[in-house]
Amino acid sequence: MxxxxxxxxxxxxxxLVKRRIAVGELKVGQQLPSVRDLAQQVVVxxxxxxKAYLELEREGYVATQRGMGTFVSGDRGxxxxxxxxxxxxxxxxxxxxxxxxxxxxxxxxxxxxETARKETK
Amino acid sequence: xxxLVQISNLxxxxxTTTALSDVTLEVPEGHIMGLLGPNGSxxxxxxxxxxxxxxxxxxxxxxxxxxxxxGTKAKVSFLPDVNHLDRWMSVGEAGxxxxxxxxxxxxxxxxxxxxxMRLDAGQKIGSLxxxxxxxxxxSLVFSRKARLxxxxxxxxxxxxxxRSQVLDALVANFRTDCSMILSTQMVADVEHxxxxxxxxxxxxxxxxxxxxxLRTRRGASIEDIxxxxxxxxxxx
Numbered sequence: 001m002x003x004x005x006x007x008x009x010x011x012x013x014x015x016l017v018k019r020r021i022a023v024g025e026l027k028v029g030q031q032l033p034s035v036r037d038l039a040q041q042v043v044v045x046x047x048x049x050x051k052a053y054l055e056l057e058r059e060g061y062v063a064t065q066r067g068m069g070t071f072v073s074g075d076r077g078x079x080x081x082x083x084x085x086x087x088x089x090x091x092x093x094x095x096x097x098x099x100x101x102x103x104x105x106x107x108x109x110x111x112x113x114e115t116a117r118k119e120t121k
Numbered sequence: 122x123x124x125l126v127q128i129s130n131l132x133x134x135x136x137t138t139t140a141l142s143d144v145t146l147e148v149p150e151g152h153i154m155g156l157l158g159p160n161g162s163x164x165x166x167x168x169x170x171x172x173x174x175x176x177x178x179x180x181x182x183x184x185x186x187x188x189x190x191x192g193t194k195a196k197v198s199f200l201p202d203v204n205h206l207d208r209w210m211s212v213g214e215a216g217x218x219x220x221x222x223x224x225x226x227x228x229x230x231x232x233x234x235x236x237x238m239r240l241d242a243g244q245k246i247g248s249l250x251x252x253x254x255x256x257x258x259x260s261l262v263f264s265r266k267a268r269l270x271x272x273x274x275x276x277x278x279x280x281x282x283x284r285s286q287v288l289d290a291l292v293a294n295f296r297t298d299c300s301m302i303l304s305t306q307m308v309a310d311v312e313h314x315x316x317x318x319x320x321x322x323x324x325x326x327x328x329x330x331x332x333x334x335l336r337t338r339r340g341a342s343i344e345d346i347x348x349x350x351x352x353x354x355x356x357x
Contacts, residue, residue: 003313005309005312005313005336005342005343005344005345006336006340006341006342006345007336007337007340008333008336008337009313009333009336010333036292036293039292040289040292040293043285043288043289043292043313044292044313044314045153045292045295045313045314045315045316046292046295046297047151047152047153047316048313048316048333051333
């Protein structure tokens with residue numbers, strides 16, 4: 001996996017896990033890869049993965065069962081909410097970059113709609 | 122968190138130069154520390170002191186609570202910056218040699234590492250390419266179940282593929298009951314592995330801290346910070 005080295009790695013691992021939860025690659029109740037396995041997969045320090053898991057737990061997306069592993073927590077509702085939240089982040093970033101090119105709200109929505117139609121054809 | 126390495130006010134003077142000047146740093150158990158700096162900044166001297174090969178002029182050094190010496194050599198697995206293996210030995214014989222020397226040497230682990238590194242125990246050290254010698258040396262060093270791994274430029278003569286094999290071995294090998302200190306000039310390739318980094322310049326610690334904190338606070342990669350600290354490009 002390619003990381004942006006200018007931002008903390010653990011937040012990027014958190015995003016990776018959140019995305020997997022949001023799209024259903026990781027289902028509620030499913031076990032996450034062990035810290036060591038994920039560290040080997042994405043080739044980072046295991047402590048960094050551990051930190052990402054702890055933060056995800058603090059935010060309530062996963063729960064660790066002692067000696068068993070880390071599991072996706074929540075229900076359909078929380079997963080939908082997470083997906084919406086991630087979508088909103090992307091939309092906000094898109095709108096901000098469009099604004100920096102001096103586009104107005106109508107043009108921004110129009111261009112997004114046009115691109116979306118093309119992509120789905 | 123317990124500190125596996127505690128260095129305070131360490132100074133090392135050679136006859137004409139001061140290699141290390143008032144260095145204070147700690148490495149917690151279970152952490153990987155990156156020791157960064159250009160040539161001549163004191164990295165190798167610091168590592169040799171930790172390995173018990175060079176004695177400090179003043180200050181205190183504790184490895185797992187002990188001053189470097191016979192006792193710590195049994196706990197510290199050191200990769201020197203130059204080849205330390207005899208050319209006439211085969212890779213397997215070098216393993217026998219390590220097995221005789223170090224009680225914590227795990228032969229099975231060694232064989233596994235040779236497979237990861239795509240090396241053959243029958244090959245003579247003298248017949249290996251520079252990169253293969255590096256991989257053989259790293260296999261030996263990682264085959265010890267040491268408390269502290271001190272690796273001086275472990276990615277020196279390696280091509281990108283070999284580097285990723287070594288990094289895989291490094292992650293697979295890492296345990297929470299050991300610590301690792303590694304020096305490198307290829308910051309970009311390995312910065313994801315550092316818990317902490319220490320920047321040395323002419324024997325002084327000029328910057329030290331948690332790698333993620335530094336990225337957050339400065340909005341920059343460790344490599345960017347390296348360039349900023351040393352004011353010139355030499356990482357690639």
